[in-house]
Amino acid sequence: MDQSRARARDAVRAAAPVLDDKDQWFFRAYSKRPGESAHAVNAALLSDRSPAVSNPLTRVALHGHALRPDRRNVRFAEQQHTPSADADENLDALALSLARTGLWNHANGLPLPTVTVTGHGNRSRASGQKRAEALGKALGDRLSRLLRTFQDGTPGPHVRLSDFTLTLDAQRVRRATDPDRGRVVTVDIDDHRHTSPPAPARPAPAGEPPRTEPPAPPRPTADPAASGTSRPTGTEPRPGTPLTRPGTTESSTTSSHREPARPGRRSATPSPDRGAPVPAWGQARIRYAEESVAFERRLAEHLAENEAVTEEFRTMARAVWARARQQYPGALATFGSENPSMPGTVGTSRPALQQVLRTGHLRELVTFLFQGISSDLVPEMLGGREDPDPEIGQERPSRRRAAGRAELERLAAQLNLDDTLSVAEKQAALARATREHTVQRDPDGVRPPLSRAERPFAVNYLGLTRMPASSVYDLAMNTGLQEASEDTGGLVLTGTAGLTYRFLVHAARMRDQWGIDLDLGLIRAGMIAMSLSAGHHSFHEVMRGAQLALDTVPGHDPVLDYQDDWGRYWNVYPLTEQELRERVARDGLFPDEHARALLDVT
Structure with a gap:
């Protein structure tokens, strides 16, 4: 018997090692008579009946370890x-x-x-x-x-x-x-002592073992809608008419609340024709996305040096500066920034900010106004913060912290606590790790060129220090914006541009309350230039944010309304179609024209 107990004890310890005695706590349950303690009753130690609990064990209690509160x-x-x-x-x-x-x-x-x-x-x-x-x-x-x-x-x-x-x-x-x-x-x-419950498995058909499925591959977000007719013949389609998969039905809606073009999840089981060549309509959708990326990059560079756009932002910046000098003279530094991750940073000194108002380029003027608006200084001078747009508010919970950004923050925290490194070594290690998340571009090739005030903040020995919002956030693929944008061909980075919405709302308020003649179309053009070049948003996201703001402005110019389909790039105020073809479009063709060429549309 003793030998059997010893073997059983050794087997239990081999299967689940027990803590040393010094690390264990022992409890004894007391009662008036034997068998009356809660432990004895549950175990049915002194009876012939089955216990209420199978093989009850005393649970370990940790004293002095649990963190309360969390x-x-x-x-x-x-x-x-x-x-x-x-x-x-x-x-x-x-x-x-x-x-x-x-x-x-x-x-x-x-x-x-x-x-x-x-x-x-x-x-x-x-x-x-x-x-x-x-x-x-x-x-x-x-x-x-x-x-x-x-x-x-x-x-x-x-x-x-x-x-x-x-x-x-x-x-x-x-x-x-x-x-x-x-x-x-x-x-x-x-404290990592509470395990999360396992995700429920997907039910398997009767008689089959449960199966696991890898996540579906990410879907391209720049596909055009599966709406309209199949391959047209004889006539040229109007700009913006989306290509369709043969056999689909016609639909005219482009709202972000429409039903998704496909199920949100694809089967991981390969289809029999997985090796078949990509059909023409599929190639066209891919081509449209590729040409859209190239078009947006060239559009941002062209608008960034547009004189009319720059001067409109200068007018807006000078107006808010003049009001702030009267109402909040001690808060003028609010318009400045010392954040090297932000494009257009020139510091917070009054001479530097005044120089921006006199000769600053578009990037510096946008950052000047961004600081004033995001700090709520400009909204307060206009009577208070604007009402948030409910559509943007519903979308924001789907915005996630990008994995690379989270990893960078963990590294920064670890370096901060590492007492074996000097301050200079910590800064150098963080700068090297940050480099892959910043804008990868030659500082001398930035348009408009870096100013003397901007360069000390914008460049270090590794290159540009700008951090795009797309390196900080991403948007879950199952969101309504992703699905609707897949239908209409819009590119998606971080979600609808809330800052563009705020810029246009306050420009309209300045026009109404202060009598400042601001062109909302030029303000939108400046936000396109800066958001796209900085990697914060796509053209589609900026135009969506601007449209939400325009919808709140009574009697706004309908020419500015956004056409959310393949023809989105044909109307970019203040540029004409001819200027877009000559200065922006590759080979003089818009992205939808490049895509339709694959279908031999005549």
Whole structure:
């Protein structure tokens, strides 16, 4: 019997190793008489009946390890960006819990906790970022000391500060909210002790084992609609008529709320004709997407140096500057930026901003106005923030943080906590990692050329420092915008351009309230130039944002209305068709004309 028990004990330990006695907690259940404790009753230890619980075991309880709560708030004083002495106790307790949890997880084969520090600012994300960085550094210093203390004299390898994952983030709190919320840093912790429930498997047919399916390959978002007639004969179709797959039915709607042209998911099972040649209509759809990419790149470069567009933005910038000097003379630096990731950054000094108003190019003027609008300074001078567009609001939850950006943020957090590297080494490592996410272009080839004030912010020893929004966000493929854009041929990057919507809304408000004669078509053209060249949005996304704004302007010029189909590039105000053919279109043909050539349309 003893031999059998020993073999059973060894088998159990081999299947599921048990912790050492010193790492276990033991409990004893007491009752007035034997067999009356909850554990004994459930196990039916003193009866012949079956137990309520099969083979009940005492559960392990962890003392001093679980992080409660999983979110902690650290408050900052007004205009302060470093933790106050009042936060020391909170930070000490947080570091102690992290150290205990990290060491226990490491000893038991679990991942170390991940920490997300989110700073908030009332006027800008910059102040929130400073608070997040300061708190992350203070927390890291405490955690590093505790790890050295707890592991002193123990054999290695030891858990180091750099082994933890710390992500820094920042958010701007709108003016309408409680100002105290804009001076808080939140610390979110995942101790990796709670497993997520497995995703439900797709039911298999009766009698067959469940099967797994790889994700469907991404669909091109620039395909034209499967609506209209099949291959036309005898007459030239009007510009913008989408090509159709033979055998489909006709449809005239192009709304973003239409039914998708295809199911949202494709079968992973190869079709019998997988090796068949691509039909002409399929080649045409691919050609349209390729030509659209090339057309948009050339269009952005051409509009960026259009004199009428640039001067319209200068008129708008001078108007808001003059109003701000009267109403908020102490807030003029708001129009500036020191963010090297942002194109058109020239700093925040008054001489630099005044130079932008005098001779700045379109990129600098757009950034000047962007800072004023996104900070809500311009909206406040116009009577308050505009109402958000509900269509853009419904779309935004589908915007995701790009995988490359998330990885870059994790690296930045790890470098920030690595006490073995100097500041210069950390900056160099982060710059090298960031390079692949920035605009890949020769700084001397930028149009319009970099100004003397812009160059120190825009270029480092690796090249341009601009960070496109497409490197920060992407849009889930199952969103309504992706599906509707596949139907109509529009390219999709990060979603409908909300900033373009705001620019046009406030340009219209300035025209109505201040009597500034602004051409909304020229303002839209400038947003096309800057959004496309910076990699923030596609032409389709900018035009959608502009159209939502135009729809709120009574009596707007219908010439500006967006035609969401293959003919979208034929009407780009203020350019004429001839100018587009000569200066933008490849070989003088629009993207839909290139595509239709594959069908030998006569």
